[in-house]
Amino acid sequence: MTAEQVVFVLAAVVTLGSALGMVTTRSVFVGALWMIAVFGGVAALFILLGAGFLGIVQILVYIGAIAVLILFAIMLTPRVMGDPNAPRYNRQWPLVAVMASALASLLVALVLRTDWPLAQEGAPTITGFAVELGKGFMTTYILPFEVASVLLLVALIGAIVIAREE
Amino acid sequence: MKPYAVIGAFLVIGLLLPLMTVMAATLLSPRKPNPIKQDIYECGLKTVGETWVQFKVQYYIYALIFVVFDIEVVFLYPWAVAYNQLGLFALVEMLIFAGILLAGLLYAWRKGALSWV
Amino acid sequence: MGTADFVEIVVKSLVIIWALLTGFAYMTWFERRVIARLQSRVGPNRVGPSGLLQPLADGVKLMFKEDIVPAEADRALYLLAPLVAVVPAIMAFAIVPVGPSVTLFGRTIPLHLADMNIALLYFLGLGSLGVYGVVLAGWASNNKYALLGGLRASAQMISYELAMGLAVLSVVMLAGSLSLVDIVNAQAGGRWFILLQPVAFLIFLVTMIAETKRAPFDLPEAEQELVAGFHTEYSGMKFALFFMGEYIAMIAISGVAVSLFLGGWRGPFAEQVPILGVLYFFVKLVAFLFFFVWLRATLPRLRYDRLMHLGWKVLLPLSLANVVVTALAVVARDTGFFGLW
Numbered sequence: 356m357t358a359e360q361v362v363f364v365l366a367a368v369v370t371l372g373s374a375l376g377m378v379t380t381r382s383v384f385v386g387a388l389w390m391i392a393v394f395g396g397v398a399a400l401f402i403l404l405g406a407g408f409l410g411i412v413q414i415l416v417y418i419g420a421i422a423v424l425i426l427f428a429i430m431l432t433p434r435v436m437g438d439p440n441a442p443r444y445n446r447q448w449p450l451v452a453v454m455a456s457a458l459a460s461l462l463v464a465l466v467l468r469t470d471w472p473l474a475q476e477g478a479p480t481i482t483g484f485a486v487e488l489g490k491g492f493m494t495t496y497i498l499p500f501e502v503a504s505v506l507l508l509v510a511l512i513g514a515i516v517i518a519r520e521e
Numbered sequence: 522m523k524p525y526a527v528i529g530a531f532l533v534i535g536l537l538l539p540l541m542t543v544m545a546a547t548l549l550s551p552r553k554p555n556p557i558k559q560d561i562y563e564c565g566l567k568t569v570g571e572t573w574v575q576f577k578v579q580y581y582i583y584a585l586i587f588v589v590f591d592i593e594v595v596f597l598y599p600w601a602v603a604y605n606q607l608g609l610f611a612l613v614e615m616l617i618f619a620g621i622l623l624a625g626l627l628y629a630w631r632k633g634a635l636s637w638v
Numbered sequence: 639m640g641t642a643d644f645v646e647i648v649v650k651s652l653v654i655i656w657a658l659l660t661g662f663a664y665m666t667w668f669e670r671r672v673i674a675r676l677q678s679r680v681g682p683n684r685v686g687p688s689g690l691l692q693p694l695a696d697g698v699k700l701m702f703k704e705d706i707v708p709a710e711a712d713r714a715l716y717l718l719a720p721l722v723a724v725v726p727a728i729m730a731f732a733i734v735p736v737g738p739s740v741t742l743f744g745r746t747i748p749l750h751l752a753d754m755n756i757a758l759l760y761f762l763g764l765g766s767l768g769v770y771g772v773v774l775a776g777w778a779s780n781n782k783y784a785l786l787g788g789l790r791a792s793a794q795m796i797s798y799e800l801a802m803g804l805a806v807l808s809v810v811m812l813a814g815s816l817s818l819v820d821i822v823n824a825q826a827g828g829r830w831f832i833l834l835q836p837v838a839f840l841i842f843l844v845t846m847i848a849e850t851k852r853a854p855f856d857l858p859e860a861e862q863e864l865v866a867g868f869h870t871e872y873s874g875m876k877f878a879l880f881f882m883g884e885y886i887a888m889i890a891i892s893g894v895a896v897s898l899f900l901g902g903w904r905g906p907f908a909e910q911v912p913i914l915g916v917l918y919f920f921v922k923l924v925a926f927l928f929f930f931v932w933l934r935a936t937l938p939r940l941r942y943d944r945l946m947h948l949g950w951k952v953l954l955p956l957s958l959a960n961v962v963v964t965a966l967a968v969v970a971r972d973t974g975f976f977g978l979w
Contacts, residue, residue: 362529384777388715391770402525411759412595419766420591423796424584426773430789431581485756485816489603492596493611501614503596504621507589511625514585515634518578524752527647528732528760531751534651535728538659539721539879546875551704559709561781562870580793583946587796590954594803597961598759598816601807604965605814608972612965619958626954635950637943 363403370396383429391422408484582634586626593622642745650751654731662885663693669931676935697878705874708780715778720872720879723771726764727883730890733757735819737903737915749903749916750819758816761894762803765849769795771883772851772858772868779871787867790942791858795849797949802845804957805838808964809898818894822902832899837960839899841953843929846891848949850884853934857942892926893919 373392380386394417401410492500597615604611629635667682667689674681682689707716737749754760769792776788809831810816813824825831832839848855859867869880896902900922908915940948 358526385712385715388774407525407754408599408756408759411756411763414763415759415766416588416592416595419763419769419799420584420588420796423766423769423773423792424581424588426792427576427581427584427789430576431578485599485759486603486606489599489601490607492600493603493607493614497614500596501617501621504593504618507592508621508625511586511589511622512628514589515582515629515632518582518585519632519634524754527752528729528754530647531651531654531732532725532729534648535655535725536721538655538728539724539882542879543717543720543875546701546703546705549701550874551702553704554706556709558706561708561710561779562783562865576789580789583793583797583950586950587800590800591796591803594800594807595759597804597807598810601810601961602814602816604811604968605972609969612969615965616962619962623958630951635946637946 359403362399366396366399366403370400384426387422387425387429390425391418394418394422406484408488579637586629586634589625590622593619646745646747647751650747654751655728658728658731658886658889659882661889662882663697665885665889665927666696666881667693668927669934672928672931673935676932700875700878703874705876706871708871710780711871712778712780715774717876719771719774719778720876720883721771722774723768723883724879724886726767726771727887727890730761730764730887731893733760733818734890734893734897735822735902736893736919738909738912740912748819749912753817753819756816757818758806758810762799762806765795765799765802768849768883768887771880775868775872775880779868781871783865783870784868787858787864787870790864791851791868794851794855794857794945794949797946798845798848798855798953801841801949801953801957802849804954804961805841805845806898808835808838808957808961811961811964811968818897818902822897822904825901825904828901828904830899830901835899835960835964837956838964841957841960842895842898844948844953846895847930847933848945850887850891850930852884852888852930854937854939855945856939857945888927888930889923892923892930895926896922 370393373389373396377386377389377393380389394413398410398413398418401407401413596618600611600615670692671681671689682692685691685695707713732751733754735748735750735753739746739748741747772791772795773788776784776786776791779785809821812831812834813821815821815824821831851858858864859869864870869877872880896919903915903919905914905918908918
């Protein structure tokens with residue numbers, strides 16, 4: 356195996372293992388921490404694919420902002436902080452099991468059926484990705500760029516309205 | 522790819538430093554635990570009630586606003602790097618982008634979401 | 639990558655870590671001596687000449703101290719927290735160029751570890767990881783003071799991160815690059831960005847103190863109300879690791895500030911004599927570190943509502959305005975509006 360493959364396997368194991376840790380822990384707080392590890396693993400995968408910009412943004416936005424928000428939400432909620440005697444499953448688990456296995460088999464089928472194109476010389480590297488992205492924002496993708504700001508505005512106003520209601 | 526490989530190597534070496542100091546200290550230091558020593562520090566008293574107390578909702582609101590503006594800043598970075606090569610048009614675009622978000626900040630401000638109460 | 643490259647990376651990494659460790663040790667001595675001087679005291683002067691061996695004595699003492707873990711703590715996270723506090727701080731220094739390239743053993747070796755084309759985003763990302771050392775410590779200790787300290791620290795750090803990101807953004811617009819190496823190169827010939835971006839510099843200066851949780855922004859460890867904040871329950875070497883994280887973060891963030899605003903290693907004849915460049919960098923770095931200590935000795939701690947007010951209602955709008963003004967100025971320059979520039 357090349358060094359890249361070793362790192363890929365490591366990152367994949369971290370991602371999947373943390374995801375497993377997240378759904379099996381009893382404490383919501385610890386679950387959130389596992390989720391942060393998942394984000395970290397995904398960031399490593401982005402970087403391996405040559406999209407370093409996206410990898411760093413993954414860390415900056417998901418770990419640095421969204422996960423903090425989730426942790427605060429957990430801290431603010433009374434009585435979710437891991438009652439050790441709480442039941443691990445609720446009554447809907449058979450339904451969820453069916454749904455999850457259906458989704459999983461669909462994904463597996465898709466992965467197997469797709470004819471994955473393989474690059475000849477390892478992953479392509481995108482140099483000056485940030486510059487290209489910036490140019491893209493100002494030319495081809497100008498509408499999505501501006502719509503993103505409206506979306507963020509709506510999210511902000513909605514969040515404030517909901518959070519301050521009580 | 523290369524800078525990331527370097528960063529990865531640095532991460533491994535950088536992790537070794539604190540791990541080694543903690544391990545060395547574990548080997549060298551005495552270990553005589555007793556129940557009183559291992560109590561939670563609270564000015565000599567037992568902790569009253571749960572450690573976990575509910576916090577102000579204000580923390581959450583700050584985090585919410587932070588997420589929105591963090592994403593804005595991330596959007597602005599590629600724009601700023603390419604700005605030299607883009608000129609006036611990019612300026613107008615950014616002013617619209619930032620202006621919409623500024624409206625959000627003003628809204629939050631007017632609603633008192635930015636005030637610590 | 640050949641073997642030579644690999645050796646180069648490992649040697650550089652070790653040198654950086656050694657330098658940061660030594661810097662940390664002597665920063666504690668420096669801080670105690672300077673604060674003592676500012677308060678008309680003498681400070682540590684018994685161990686070695688002028689107390690220069692004091693950090694060594696402290697280190698040895700901490701090594702032999704018992705590590706007390708509270709019975710109710712979450713042991714795994716309790717160990718993880720100091721690691722998370724230290725490692726991002728160390729990692730941040732990887733992108734800082736400390737000098738021009740030197741030629742050693744027939745190889746041209748640039749005096750920085752990694753020249754990333756998105757170095758500044760990497761730096762901000764590490765800053766956001768730094769929040770977790772504090773949050774984890776607060777949570778894992780299972781102590782009310784620690785938890786409150788951790789929560790305060792995380793809210794403070796996210797509040798000032800935005801203004802810091804926007805202050806850096808205006809420099810990025812001038813340099814047209816996110817790489818610190820390019821930014822230092824753009825400041826060749828004394829065109830330091832502190833001259834072109836004084837407002838961004840001031841914003842960065844305030845936010846870098848808030849991000850490292852130093853006085854007057856040291857509310858997370860306000861001893862009068864929170865004992866020691868998030869590291870109340872820590873002792874021995876793990877306690878020392880939190881301090882290591884804080885001081886290394888100060889050094890790393892000062893290194894970034896020097897590269898962003900003070901021309902990095904650049905100065906007269908630095909390109910001909912690389913060692914001069916390293917010296918310039920070091921002098922500028924120490925100036926920042928002195929500033930940290932000076933502030934601690936001068937200013938009282940902020941109240942929490944004032945802290946939030948400053949971050950959200952002063953620094954954030956100001957840094958946004960600065961970005962807009964910079965954008966206008968760059969367009970004016972490129973279209974020859976001023977004629978002179």
